[in-house]
Amino acid sequence: MTLFRRVVPTLLLAMSLAGPALAQQLPPLPETVRSQGVLRAGVRCDQPPYGFRGPDGGFAGVEVDMARQMAAWAFGSADKAELACVTAENRIPQLQARRVDLLIATLGVTPDRARVIDFSDPYRWGGSDMLVKRDSPIQKLDDVRNRTVIMLRGTTQASWFDENMPGLNALRLNTASDALQALLQGRGEAYAHDAATLVVIATRDPSLRLVGKPFAVSDAAVGVRKGEPEWLAWINAALARMKAENLYMLWVERWVPNETRPFYISAFNDPRPKAR
Amino acid sequence: MEFDVPYLIRHLPALGRGLALTIQVSALAIVLSVFVGLVGASLRVMRFPVLSQAAAAYVEFIRNTPLLVQLFFVFFGLPTVGLTLSLFWSGVFALTLWAGAFQIENVRGGLASVSPGLNEAARALGLSKGQYLRFVGLPLAVRVGLPSILNTSVSLIKNSAYLSAIGLQELTGVAFDRIAIDFRAFEMLSVLLAGYLSVVLTLSAAVRAFEYRLQAPFRR
Numbered sequence A: 001m002t003l004f005r006r007v008v009p010t011l012l013l014a015m016s017l018a019g020p021a022l023a024q025q026l027p028p029l030p031e032t033v034r035s036q037g038v039l040r041a042g043v044r045c046d047q048p049p050y051g052f053r054g055p056d057g058g059f060a061g062v063e064v065d066m067a068r069q070m071a072a073w074a075f076g077s078a079d080k081a082e083l084a085c086v087t088a089e090n091r092i093p094q095l096q097a098r099r100v101d102l103l104i105a106t107l108g109v110t111p112d113r114a115r116v117i118d119f120s121d122p123y124r125w126g127g128s129d130m131l132v133k134r135d136s137p138i139q140k141l142d143d144v145r146n147r148t149v150i151m152l153r154g155t156t157q158a159s160w161f162d163e164n165m166p167g168l169n170a171l172r173l174n175t176a177s178d179a180l181q182a183l184l185q186g187r188g189e190a191y192a193h194d195a196a197t198l199v200v201i202a203t204r205d206p207s208l209r210l211v212g213k214p215f216a217v218s219d220a221a222v223g224v225r226k227g228e229p230e231w232l233a234w235i236n237a238a239l240a241r242m243k244a245e246n247l248y249m250l251w252v253e254r255w256v257p258n259e260t261r262p263f264y265i266s267a268f269n270d271p272r273p274k275a276r
Numbered sequence B: 001m002e003f004d005v006p007y008l009i010r011h012l013p014a015l016g017r018g019l020a021l022t023i024q025v026s027a028l029a030i031v032l033s034v035f036v037g038l039v040g041a042s043l044r045v046m047r048f049p050v051l052s053q054a055a056a057a058y059v060e061f062i063r064n065t066p067l068l069v070q071l072f073f074v075f076f077g078l079p080t081v082g083l084t085l086s087l088f089w090s091g092v093f094a095l096t097l098w099a100g101a102f103q104i105e106n107v108r109g110g111l112a113s114v115s116p117g118l119n120e121a122a123r124a125l126g127l128s129k130g131q132y133l134r135f136v137g138l139p140l141a142v143r144v145g146l147p148s149i150l151n152t153s154v155s156l157i158k159n160s161a162y163l164s165a166i167g168l169q170e171l172t173g174v175a176f177d178r179i180a181i182d183f184r185a186f187e188m189l190s191v192l193l194a195g196y197l198s199v200v201l202t203l204s205a206a207v208r209a210f211e212y213r214l215q216a217p218f219r220r
Helices: A001-021 A061-073 A091-094 A156-164 A176-184 A193-202 A229-244 A247-255 A258-270 B007-012 B012-045 B051-063 B065-083 B087-113 B116-124 B130-167 B171-182 B185-214
Strands: A039-046 A050-051 A081-086 A103-104 A117-119 A124-133 A147-153 A171-175 A188-192 A206-211 A216-218 A223-225
Touching: A039 A050, A039 A061, A039 A091, A039 A216, A050 A061, A061 A103, A061 A229, A061 A247, A061 A258, A081 A091, A091 A103, A091 A117, A091 A223, A117 A188, A124 A156, A124 A176, A124 A193, A124 A258, A147 A156, A147 A176, A156 A171, A156 A216, A156 B171, A171 A176, A176 A188, A176 B065, A188 A193, A193 A206, A193 A258, A193 B065, A223 A229, A229 A247, A229 B065, A247 A258, B007 B012, B007 B185, B012 B051, B012 B087, B012 B130, B012 B171, B065 B087, B065 B130, B087 B130, B116 B130, B130 B185, B171 B185
Parallel strands: A039 A081, A039 A103, A147 A171, A147 A188
Antiparallel strands: A103 A223, A117 A223, A124 A188, A124 A206, A124 A216
16 A cells, blocks of 8 residues: 555656656747747638638647647647637738737748748648539639639739739639638639648539649748747747657548548648649 | 838739729719618608618618628628629629618708708698608708718728628728738738728818808808
8 A cells, every 4th residue: 555655656757757758859948938838829710621610619620730739749738729710811910910929820831921921841732723613614724814713812822823824803802611602603713722622622512623733832831920940940840740750640530531531641741742 | 121112102003993993882882872861761751651661670770780791691692592793783782781771861860950841831832742852851951961971971981991801802902912912011001091091081071062062052
């Protein structure tokens, strides 16, 4: 009995020491973040499977799991992740206004963005595609030249069409659900967005199909404010550890149904393909 | 980050087109909403059965629901029942619908201030209800109601910024687009404030001049 009383606390102590010992793989958390006691991350709420509202209305998705994992490593509990919904349009202003300390929000690496924020190492790549009605005549990218294309403000696709097809009739909306609604009502003939998002919609709705000609392929990375190198180094170390521990596979399996799973696993694990 | 003037100049043409669209949509909606106001207020004051109640219900409905929801209803809701308006006309329709309710109340207030004696005199002279409204009631009501009609029109112009939410590339839409791509929020938002301010001040000055003209018979 005496032995039991002694052994159990010792074991508990050993276990609690093992936790910090593992976390020592990561560089020290910068004081600015540690003093807050929470990890304030901006995530998407309308981008399954990366960031979306789960069946219970809570945050869900691979990028949400990434944020929670970082909170667990930084503060010892996944509950220390203070998540905020950001949109394609407001995510960078939210970061700059210090409402969040990092963005894990389907953020593609572009030179324009790199001028105002810093990017971590990329954790996956993402291409763009277009969603059209099943009977649509659109077969390739150039077919949309004289048609209306729906896209979201501030997305990679909006900049891409701006540069590569100036004068295109673009309908720019704020949320993916608005865009889908507009496509279904025929307010535009194609909806250009991240292929990853469109794959899910296309498998769910048989009246729609993907054009399947990828364009504007870019890396997705975590975004932080400029001038926070220690914080960036910590995030990079955390991302490397997620990859090393193969956590992405676990999360993709959690959030992605069988039919579309290979697409996402490839996005996290394979090198980036070449495209227009 | 300081104020980048060359950046602004580069995007001035696009902002100009946005401003033109803002003015176009607002002007159309203001004219239509004043018309709605005149008709609706007449129905209310003359107590035409059914129509009067319908106008009252419309006013209550619009005044007690958010404009953004009304706008989304027009753009995303109405196509489901077979009424698909273009982007531009969805905007004009939603703004007219919203401002019309307030204009009804503005004109009704004006009509209430017209001395009942004038109505009685008009009836004694054999003028119909319609003739009384056209020649006596409404001209006087508009004179009295002009400040509140202007007020609603100013709100309408400011609320036209909501139309960017359905993708109309009016002033706010153009500026938000640029912010989303270039992140120069300070420059773009400054232009937005200056743009709306100049449109609204111009309208106010025009209405003041009109008011001055309307008051001519009463000036010494």
